[in-house]
Amino acid sequence: MRLLLLDLDDTLLQDLPVSRRVLEELGRELGLLGFFRAVKEEAEALFKESPIYSWAKRIGHSALEALWARYSTFGLERAAEWAWPFREEVFRRALRRLGGPEEKARALAQAFFEARRVFPLFPEVPEFFRRTEGVPRALLTNGVPDLQREKLQGAGLWEAFDLFLISGEVGLGKPEPGVFRMALAAFQVRPEEAWMLGDNPEKDILGANRVGIHAVWVDRKERPPHPEARPDRVVLSLLEAL
Incomplete structure (x- = not known):
């Protein structure tokens, strides 16, 4: 060799185990089971409608990663502008699906963005x-x-x-x-x-x-x-x- x-x-x-752990912990705080699966599936569905989807698919960038990427690389300004409305909508849909408080969508998106940064x-x-x-x-x-x-x-x-x-x-x-x-x-x-x-x-x-x-x-x-x-x-x- x-x-x-x-x-x-x-x-x-x-990578995936950390996303699962963080999302399940956020769900448990609200008394919601299956939060990881709900967020993942809603993110993957909504991601296909995004303006960056074809580029993301080409480079292997996933919907879950889109929930916590900073998009600070030069040239990704469009992605950075798109990202937060996408994240909030993903969490809103997941909460609606599980019967949770939809008004907490933005706060949960921010909490995941911050808590996910462990390696x-x-x-x-x-x-x-x-x-x-x-x-x-x-x-x-x-x-x-x-x-x-x-x-x-x-x-x-x-x-x-x-x-x-x-x-x-x-x-x-x-x-x-x-x-x-x-x-x-x-x-x-x-x-x-x-x-x-x-x-x-x-x-x-x-x-x-x-x-x-x-x-x-x-x-x-x-x-x-x-x-x-x-x-x-x-x-x-x-x-x-x-």
């Missing part, structure tokens, strides 16, 4: 980095530049990589073959000399398959298999991949 390619969200950094790594990540020291590492992550960079800063991962490829910066998102080829070209490595580790069968595994890169599915039990993805290995933690 001459190059290690890694995904960020839910491979190294606990825990999976427990095995420090040991994984220690044991792969000396192997060049590239991060391939989908998302909005300012949000992904905030995650990297908050999780203390800036020193862990030799190259960062953020879809919102390079204009390509996984599973597009081009973003994988960018990493290979940067290190002058052939596909068969590289390994991709990620939790998303479609984005990480299928993308690597299309380029001929070895692929390890880190199954965090958050995503189902993809019918076309062919992982070389399936593991439950990063250390198992070693």
